[in-house]
Amino acid sequence: EAEVAQSPRYKITEKSQAVAFWCDPISGHATLYWYRQILGQGPELLVQFQDESVVDDSQLPKDRFSAERLKGVDSTLKIQPAELGDSAMYLCASSIDPVFGELFFGEGSRLTVL
Amino acid sequence: DQQVKQNSPSLSVQEGRISILNCDYTNSMFDYFLWYKKYPAEGPTFLISISSIKDKNEDGRFTVFLNKSAKHLSLHIVPSQPGDSAVYFCAASDNTGNQFYFGTGTSLTVIP
Numbered sequence: 001e002a003e004v005a006q007s008p009r010y011k012i013t014e015k016s017q018a019v020a021f022w023c024d025p026i027s028g029h030a031t032l033y034w035y036r037q038i039l040g041q042g043p044e045l046l047v048q049f050q051d052e053s054v055v056d057d058s059q060l061p062k063d064r065f066s067a068e069r070l071k072g073v074d075s076t077l078k079i080q081p082a083e084l085g086d087s088a089m090y091l092c093a094s095s096i097d098p099v100f101g102e103l104f105f106g107e108g109s110r111l112t113v114l
Numbered sequence: 115d116q117q118v119k120q121n122s123p124s125l126s127v128q129e130g131r132i133s134i135l136n137c138d139y140t141n142s143m144f145d146y147f148l149w150y151k152k153y154p155a156e157g158p159t160f161l162i163s164i165s166s167i168k169d170k171n172e173d174g175r176f177t178v179f180l181n182k183s184a185k186h187l188s189l190h191i192v193p194s195q196p197g198d199s200a201v202y203f204c205a206a207s208d209n210t211g212n213q214f215y216f217g218t219g220t221s222l223t224v225i226p
Contacts, residue, residue: 004157006157033213033214035216040218040219041218041219042118042120042203042205042216042217042218042219043158043203043216044216045213045214048213056213091157091158093157102148102160102163103148103150103158103160103205103214104160105150105157105158105159106157107155107156107157108155108156108157110155
């Protein structure tokens with residue numbers, strides 16, 4: 001069964017360091033999402049791509065976060081510099097239909113900032 | 115502003131009984147709703163969806179009910195099994211291809 005691949009599964013870093021997360025969506029899924037889930041809360045959208053274009057990055061803290069999907073396939077989410085409050089699960093999801101398609105999530109990348 | 119709300123953070127149910135998880139939303143433009151199940155240290159897994167043209171959708175032990183006038187949906191699991199113990203999230207979107215908004219989740223424990 002096709003899956004959304006994410007790496008790394010776990011990342012521990014110190015405050016002010018740079019971190020990067022990678023996501024490879026299900027083949028053929030044009031829509032890719034990065035969500036952040038803080039413990040005890042629901043996932044919150046950071047950025048949504050349609051192919052290589054950003055559709056919505058209104059909730060992405062652009063002073064420290066960046067995301068790209070250069071060839072419209074895999075994607076990278078970067079944080080620089082990391083802050084204590086960035087500790088969370090970073091979830092990547094993809095969808096074949098951005099309107100009525102279900103989201104398929106990867107296993108997530110758990111970030112701990114010390 | 116939380117547009118999708120799950121007011122019960124936790125629920126415990128005996129095995130074999132019905133589990134009912136509730137979700138409320140505030141945006142009347144939402145017309146597509148999904149339920150996800152999440153185990154610890156894993157990503158959410160899609161369970162079942164419903165569009166606003168329906169008021170019920172059933173898939174095996176899982177049934178989702180939508181009450182548009184009340185802006186309320188619920189997920190029924192019958193019969194509940196210990197393997198159903200997980201956090202359940204509801205999510206909603208409008209028909210413009212914009213983001214899905216997630217609730218804060220309800221942690222279900224099914225007691226053997």
